[in-house]
Amino acid sequence: MTQTLAAATMAAYRRAAGCIAVITLTNPPVNTLSYLLRESFYETFRRANADAEVKAIVICGADGKFCGGADIKEFAGKFSGPSLVALIDDVEQSKKPVVAAIEGMALGGGLELALGCHYRIAHTKAQVGFPEVTLGLLPAAGGSQRLPRLITLTSALELITTGRRISAPEALKLGIVDKVTDKNALDMAIDFARDIIGKPLESRRLSLRTTPCPPDVESFLDEALASIRKHSRGAIAPLACLQAVRASVYSTFDEGLKKEQELFKMLLTSGQARALQYSFFAQRATKKWSMPSGATWKNTSARPLRKAAVIGLGTMGRGITVALIKAGIPVIAVEMGLKQLEAGKTVIMSMLEKEFKKKQLTKAYREMAAFTLDLAKLQEVDLVVEAVFENMSLKKQIFQQLSSLCSADAILCTNTSTLDIDEIASVTTTPHLVVGMHFFAPAHVMKLLEVIYGPRTSPTAVATAMQLAQQMEKVGVVVGNCNGFVGNRMFKLYAEQAYFLLEEGAIPEQVDQVLEDFGFPMGIFKVSDLSGLDIEWKIRQEQGLTGPKQIPGGSFRHRAGGRYSPLLDILCERGYLGQKTGQGWYLYEKPGGRVPTFNLWLHKFLEEYRELHGIQKHYVGQDEILERCLYPLINMGFHILEERIAASPEDIDIIYVFGYSWPRHWGGPMFYASMVGLPRVLDKLNYYHEIHPDIPTLEPSSLLKKLVANGSPPIGTWGAFIKEHNSKL
Numbered sequence: 001m002t003q004t005l006a007a008a009t010m011a012a013y014r015r016a017a018g019c020i021a022v023i024t025l026t027n028p029p030v031n032t033l034s035y036l037l038r039e040s041f042y043e044t045f046r047r048a049n050a051d052a053e054v055k056a057i058v059i060c061g062a063d064g065k066f067c068g069g070a071d072i073k074e075f076a077g078k079f080s081g082p083s084l085v086a087l088i089d090d091v092e093q094s095k096k097p098v099v100a101a102i103e104g105m106a107l108g109g110g111l112e113l114a115l116g117c118h119y120r121i122a123h124t125k126a127q128v129g130f131p132e133v134t135l136g137l138l139p140a141a142g143g144s145q146r147l148p149r150l151i152t153l154t155s156a157l158e159l160i161t162t163g164r165r166i167s168a169p170e171a172l173k174l175g176i177v178d179k180v181t182d183k184n185a186l187d188m189a190i191d192f193a194r195d196i197i198g199k200p201l202e203s204r205r206l207s208l209r210t211t212p213c214p215p216d217v218e219s220f221l222d223e224a225l226a227s228i229r230k231h232s233r234g235a236i237a238p239l240a241c242l243q244a245v246r247a248s249v250y251s252t253f254d255e256g257l258k259k260e261q262e263l264f265k266m267l268l269t270s271g272q273a274r275a276l277q278y279s280f281f282a283q284r285a286t287k288k289w290s291m292p293s294g295a296t297w298k299n300t301s302a303r304p305l306r307k308a309a310v311i312g313l314g315t316m317g318r319g320i321t322v323a324l325i326k327a328g329i330p331v332i333a334v335e336m337g338l339k340q341l342e343a344g345k346t347v348i349m350s351m352l353e354k355e356f357k358k359k360q361l362t363k364a365y366r367e368m369a370a371f372t373l374d375l376a377k378l379q380e381v382d383l384v385v386e387a388v389f390e391n392m393s394l395k396k397q398i399f400q401q402l403s404s405l406c407s408a409d410a411i412l413c414t415n416t417s418t419l420d421i422d423e424i425a426s427v428t429t430t431p432h433l434v435v436g437m438h439f440f441a442p443a444h445v446m447k448l449l450e451v452i453y454g455p456r457t458s459p460t461a462v463a464t465a466m467q468l469a470q471q472m473e474k475v476g477v478v479v480g481n482c483n484g485f486v487g488n489r490m491f492k493l494y495a496e497q498a499y500f501l502l503e504e505g506a507i508p509e510q511v512d513q514v515l516e517d518f519g520f521p522m523g524i525f526k527v528s529d530l531s532g533l534d535i536e537w538k539i540r541q542e543q544g545l546t547g548p549k550q551i552p553g554g555s556f557r558h559r560a561g562g563r564y565s566p567l568l569d570i571l572c573e574r575g576y577l578g579q580k581t582g583q584g585w586y587l588y589e590k591p592g593g594r595v596p597t598f599n600l601w602l603h604k605f606l607e608e609y610r611e612l613h614g615i616q617k618h619y620v621g622q623d624e625i626l627e628r629c630l631y632p633l634i635n636m637g638f639h640i641l642e643e644r645i646a647a648s649p650e651d652i653d654i655i656y657v658f659g660y661s662w663p664r665h666w667g668g669p670m671f672y673a674s675m676v677g678l679p680r681v682l683d684k685l686n687y688y689h690e691i692h693p694d695i696p697t698l699e700p701s702s703l704l705k706k707l708v709a710n711g712s713p714p715i716g717t718w719g720a721f722i723k724e725h726n727s728k729l
C-alpha cells in the first residue's frame with residue numbers, strides 16, 4: 001500500500017514545446033502537498049531550474065486539480081521533509097519564469113504555491129481560497145504575507161479571515177490570477193510561458209512588494225479587529241489571521257514570515273485547531289454510512305430520482321420543496337385544502353424567485369413545481385416527502401393512502417423530528433421503502449439531514465435518501481430509530497436543564513449569555529422565543545406530558561419518572577409564545593418583534609413560582625450553567641452510542657455542528673467531552689446527580705464510565721468499547 005502511494009505521489013516532470021518544463025503535482029485524490037510530494041517537488045524543481053534547455057516552468061495538478069493544500073493529516077504529527085515555505089521561496093526566486101496552471105482548485109498551501117509563481121492562469125471553473133481559518137490555522141507558507149501585497153488589504157483580510165473560496169472570474173477581478181480561460185488552462189499556461197521568456201521578473205516576486213494600504217490603515221485594522229471579535233464566536237484563528245495580515249503592513253516580508261510562523265505554531269497546538277480538523281474529517285466520514293445489517297455506502301446503490309412529491313406545505317414542506325427543486329428534481333406539491341395550497345404556492349414561488357436571483361438559476365427551475373390537491377397524481381413520482389404536523393395518527397393516515405396510490409417501488413419519506421418511523425411504516429405495504437428524513441428549518445438553507453432507518457427500512461431506501469442529501473448539498477447522517485433520534489433526543493436534555501436552572505434561581509439572560517460566550521449564536525431561551533414556545537408544548541402534549549392527553553400519575557413538578565419543569569407550559573397557556581406574540585422568555589416591542597429585552601413579568605413570575613413551590617433559590621454560576629446544560633446532553637450522546645443509534649461519535653458531532661449550531665471550533669459535543677476530559681465530565685455528572693437525584697438523566701451512562709475506567713481512550717477508538725449488537729435496530 002505504501003509503495004503504491006509512494007509511486008502515485010510525485011511531482012511528475014515532462015517537457016513541452018521544447019523549452020518548457022511542466023511539473024505536475026500528483027497525489028490523488030486532491031494533490032495535497034504531503035511529505036512525499038514536497039520531497040519530489042524539491043528534486044523536480046531543481047532539475048528544471050538546472051536544465052539549460054528549460055527556459056520557463058509551468059506547474060499544474062494531475063487530474064484537473066491544481067492542489068488541495070497541505071495534507072491535513074500531517075498536522076497531527078511531526079513535520080519532516082522540505083518545508084513548503086522553502087519550496088515556495090525557491091519558486092519565487094527562480095530566474096526562469098514560473099507559471100501556475102490552475103484547474104479545479106488551488107486551496108491553502110496550493111494557493112500559496114501559486115502565489116510564489118510569477119504568473120497564474122486559471123480555468124474559469126477553478127476555485128481558489130485560503131480555507132486554513134476553517135481548520136483553526138492560518139496560511140503559513142507565506143500566504144498571509146503575499147496575498148496582501150498582491151490585492152487590496154480589504155479583500156486579502158476578508159479572504160484570509162473567513163476562508164471564503166472564490167471562483168476564478170472573481171479571483172481575476174481581485175487580481176489574484178492574471179488570466180482566466182474556458183479552454184485548457186495548462187495549454188494556455190504553456191503558450192503564455194513561452195511568450196514571457198526573457199522578460200524581467202522582479203516586479204512579479206510578491207515578497208519584494210510592499211502592502212498597498214488604505215489611507216487610515218490603523219483605524220481600518222482596529223475596525224476589522226472589532227468586527228472579527230464580534231463574529232468569530234470565540235474562535236481564535238480569525239484573530240491570528242488578522243495579526244498576520246497586520247504584520248504584512250508594518251513589517252518587512254521576512255519579519256512577516258516569522259510572525260506568520262509564530263502564530264501558526266500557537267494555533268497548531270490549540271484545541272480549536274484539533275477540533276476543526278477533526279470536524280473536517282468527521283463531515284466526510286458521515287458519507288461512509290453503515291447499518292447494523294452490514295449494508296454500507298459501498299455495497300448499496302441509490303435509486304435514480306426523476307420526480308418527487310412533498311405533502312404538506314407548511315414551513316417545513318415549503319423549504320423542502322425549494323430544496324428539491326434547487327437540486328434539480330421536479331416536485332408535485334400537495335395540500336389538503338385549497339386555501340393552504342394557494343398560500344403554500346405563493347410562498348414557494350417567491351422563495352424560488354429569490355433563489356433564482358441569488359444563484360442565477362435558469363428560469364426552468366421555477367417551472368419545476370406543480371401544485372395539486374389530488375394525491376392520485378403521486379403515481380408518477382419516485383419519492384415522496386411527507387411534511388405534515390408532528391401527529392402520529394395523521395401521518396399514519398397519509399402513509400396508508402400513499403401505500404395504495406404510489407408506485408410499488410416509490411421511496412416514502414417522513415419528515416419527522418421525533419416520531420417512530422417503524423410505526424409509520426407499519427401501515428404501508430412497503431415498509432422497507434419507508435425512511436425518515438429529518439430536515440432542519442429553514443429546510444432549503446440548513447445543511448443537516450438526519451436520515452433515519454427503522455428495523456424494516458431497506459439499505460436502498462437509506463442509500464437513496466443519502467444520495468438525495470448530497471444532491472441537495474446537505475450533510476446527511478444515517479441514524480437509528482428512537483424518540484427524537486440523535487439530535488432532538490440530546491437537545492431535550494439541554495433545554496430541560498435550562499428550565500431547571502430558571503427554577504433554581506437563574507434568569508434567561510444569564511443562561512443565554514453563558515451559552516453565547518461558549519460560542520452558540522443564540523442562547524436556548526432566545527432560540528425558544530424565535531421558534532415559538534408552542535412547538536415544544538405540542539411535542540410535550542403529544543408525548544402525554546401535559547395537556548388533555550396527560551398520562552395520569554406524577555405531580556406538578558414530577559412526570560414520566562423524573563423531575564419536570566412546567567414553566568414552558570405555563571407561559572404557553574398564558575399565550576406567551578415568544579417573538580410571534582411579543583412575549584416569551586423575553587419581551588419584544590411588538591408581536592413579531594426581533595429584539596429581546598428584559599421581561600419584568602417573567603422575573604416576578606419566577607420569584608412567585610419558586611415561593612409557591614418551596615424552591616430554595618441558589619446562586620447559579622457560569623460553570624454550573626455550562627456544565628448543567630452541556631454534560632447531560634453529552635451523557636445522552638454516550639447512551640446513543642451505546643445503543644448504536646449513532647454509528648460513531650463523529651456522526652453525533654456533525655449533527656450538532658450542522659443542525660444545532662454547536663460551535664465548530666469545539667468539534668461537537670462528543671469531541672468537546674474528549675477535550676474537557678472524560679473523567680471531569682463523569683465527576684461533574686456524578687456531583688450534580690447526587691444533588692438532584694430526581695433528575696435521572698444526570699446519572700452517567702455506562703459507556704462513559706467504561707471509557708473512564710479504561711483510561712479515557714482517544715475518541716477514534718471509542719467504537720471498540722461498544723457492543724456490536726442492538727436487537728431493536
Ligand SMILES: CC/C=C\C=C\CC(=O)SCCNC(=O)CCNC(=O)[C@H](O)C(C)(C)COP(=O)(O)OP(=O)(O)OC[C@H]1O[C@@H](n2cnc3c(N)ncnc32)[C@H](O)[C@@H]1OP(=O)(O)O
Nearest residue numbers: 030032068069070071072073084107108109131140141284
Ligand atoms: C508550515 C505550514 C505550511 C503550509 C500550511 C498550509 C495549510 C493548508 O494548506 S491547510 C489545507 C487547506 N486545504 C483545505 O482546507 C482543502 C480541504 N479540502 C477540501 O476542501 C475538499 O476536499 C476539496 C479539495 C475541495 C475536494 O472536495 P471533494 O471533491 O468534494 O472531495 P472530498 O470528499 O472533500 O475529499 C476527497 C478526499 O480527500 C481528502 N482530503 C481533501 N483535502 C485534504 C487535505 N487538504 N488533506 C488531507 N486530506 C484531504 C478528504 O478527506 C477525502 O478523503 P476520503 O478518505 O475520501 O474521505
